[in-house]
Amino acid sequence: MTITITAFERSPDGGKGLARDTRVRWALEEVGQPYEVRLVSFSAMKEPAHLAIHPFGQIPTYEEGDLAIFETGAIVFHIADHYPGLLPQDANARARAITWIFAALNTVEPPILEFGNARLLERDKPWYAERLPLVEDRVRGRLAPLSSRLGDADWLDGPFSAGDLMMVSVLLRLRASGILDEYPNLAAYVARGEARPAYKRAFDAQLAVNKAPAG
Amino acid sequence: MTITITAFERSPDGGKGLARDTRVRWALEEVGQPYEVRLVSFSAMKEPAHLAIHPFGQIPTYEEGDLAIFETGAIVFHIADHYPGLLPQDANARARAITWIFAALNTVEPPILEFGNARLLERDKPWYAERLPLVEDRVRGRLAPLSSRLGDADWLDGPFSAGDLMMVSVLLRLRASGILDEYPNLAAYVARGEARPAYKRAFDAQLAVNKAPAG
Numbered sequence: 001m002t003i004t005i006t007a008f009e010r011s012p013d014g015g016k017g018l019a020r021d022t023r024v025r026w027a028l029e030e031v032g033q034p035y036e037v038r039l040v041s042f043s044a045m046k047e048p049a050h051l052a053i054h055p056f057g058q059i060p061t062y063e064e065g066d067l068a069i070f071e072t073g074a075i076v077f078h079i080a081d082h083y084p085g086l087l088p089q090d091a092n093a094r095a096r097a098i099t100w101i102f103a104a105l106n107t108v109e110p111p112i113l114e115f116g117n118a119r120l121l122e123r124d125k126p127w128y129a130e131r132l133p134l135v136e137d138r139v140r141g142r143l144a145p146l147s148s149r150l151g152d153a154d155w156l157d158g159p160f161s162a163g164d165l166m167m168v169s170v171l172l173r174l175r176a177s178g179i180l181d182e183y184p185n186l187a188a189y190v191a192r193g194e195a196r197p198a199y200k201r202a203f204d205a206q207l208a209v210n211k212a213p214a215g
Numbered sequence: 216m217t218i219t220i221t222a223f224e225r226s227p228d229g230g231k232g233l234a235r236d237t238r239v240r241w242a243l244e245e246v247g248q249p250y251e252v253r254l255v256s257f258s259a260m261k262e263p264a265h266l267a268i269h270p271f272g273q274i275p276t277y278e279e280g281d282l283a284i285f286e287t288g289a290i291v292f293h294i295a296d297h298y299p300g301l302l303p304q305d306a307n308a309r310a311r312a313i314t315w316i317f318a319a320l321n322t323v324e325p326p327i328l329e330f331g332n333a334r335l336l337e338r339d340k341p342w343y344a345e346r347l348p349l350v351e352d353r354v355r356g357r358l359a360p361l362s363s364r365l366g367d368a369d370w371l372d373g374p375f376s377a378g379d380l381m382m383v384s385v386l387l388r389l390r391a392s393g394i395l396d397e398y399p400n401l402a403a404y405v406a407r408g409e410a411r412p413a414y415k416r417a418f419d420a421q422l423a424v425n426k427a428p429a430g
Contacts, residue, residue, distance in 0.1 A: 057360060058322075078310050098293070102289040103286045105317065107286065110324070117329065127340070134337070138332070145270050
């Protein structure tokens with residue numbers, strides 16, 4: 001059955017790979033599954049046809065035969081659950097890898113999203129300069145223990161897994177800020193993720209969309 | 216094998232059920248699995264013995280035989296994956312229920328966490344009053360489409376699932392603010408969750424800990 005995902009017709013980041021379809025493309029590349037992409041404009045994302053698949057009017061979505069799901073974490077988990085390559089076979093190791101997917105999305109990403117909101121939505125506010133260090137410290141409050149746990153390992157728990165895919169993807173959002181570089185082992189961890197051939201193919205695929213001439 | 220979870224020795228909410236062990240207790244009650252609880256103080260949470268299980272120094276954790284995992288979403292998923300009662304058997308319905316777990320944690324909860332940070336950590340800041348409405352609107356930006364999707368259904372996708380357990384748990388954090396009441400169908404949805412016998416047992420169990428005299 002053909003797998004079809006959705007992505008931005010024009011990503012707000014201009015092709016830096018931070019839109020969430022990159023996470024799904026990366027997972028599909030890791031497991032070697034071909035996929036098709038349906039591009040969606042900002043206005044079409046809020047239309048009934050797209051809202052029927054994604055109630056929050058976002059991307060990505062995932063369709064395969066009768067199945068239609070949304071939410072990046074759910075899609076990456078679904079791919080990892082159905083195709084070999086992103087989760088260990090041992091039951092306990094599998095549960096730990098899934099733990100890291102959730103840790104990336106619900107412990108590490110929320111302060112990064114708050115930091116992004118401050119930088120994107122509150123830059124013109126009178127409190128911006130004074131408040132930003134508080135928000136940065138909330139991000140550090142997650143990065144410091146993550147850095148301690150990773151230590152000098154290549155990946156979070158044994159071989160590369162869907163948990164690493166998600167954690168690297170979440171941390172990538174920080175790189176432009178310079179905060180990631182305060183934790184050299186995390187910066188190197190992210191670089192290891194980006195060096196994977198599957199990541200490169202995913203990145204190039206989203207870049208090709210965003211570099212194409214406007215239709 | 217005995218299931219052991221961790222919980223706060225004294226919850227910061229004084230027993231309102233908003234600490235994340237309630238979510239795990241609720242899941243265990245729904246599937247009818249007995250469990251033991253190890254209470255952890257704020258200082259012990261940052262000690263090596265606990266950090267070995269939970270790298271971010273938080274609760275809850277979940278131990279069962281050789282398995283030790285952390286992160287509420289991962290624990291609830293693990294329970295739902297291993298014991299019948301919280302995920303549909305049909306493969307596509309199962310994937311959709313899992314989607315709602317992730318949507319609760321990564322789409323709906325982040326702005327609620329940001330709102331909580333504002334109220335808890337920035338109440339004494341000069342920008343608090345002017346900024347709060349912006350943060351409230353980010354929460355509404357998630358609640359409005361969620362309310363539209365739920366409509367007049369009892370649960371998000373067919374019978375009650377782990378996705379509803381997580382979404383209700385996330386929305387419960389909003390009730391004291393009054394924002395939830397702006398969406399009557401969401402307020403009723405949360406009330407339906409709280410009315411489940413398994414939720415009541417979970418709530419009472421955490422309350423018993425937090426009402427006990429200090430040791």
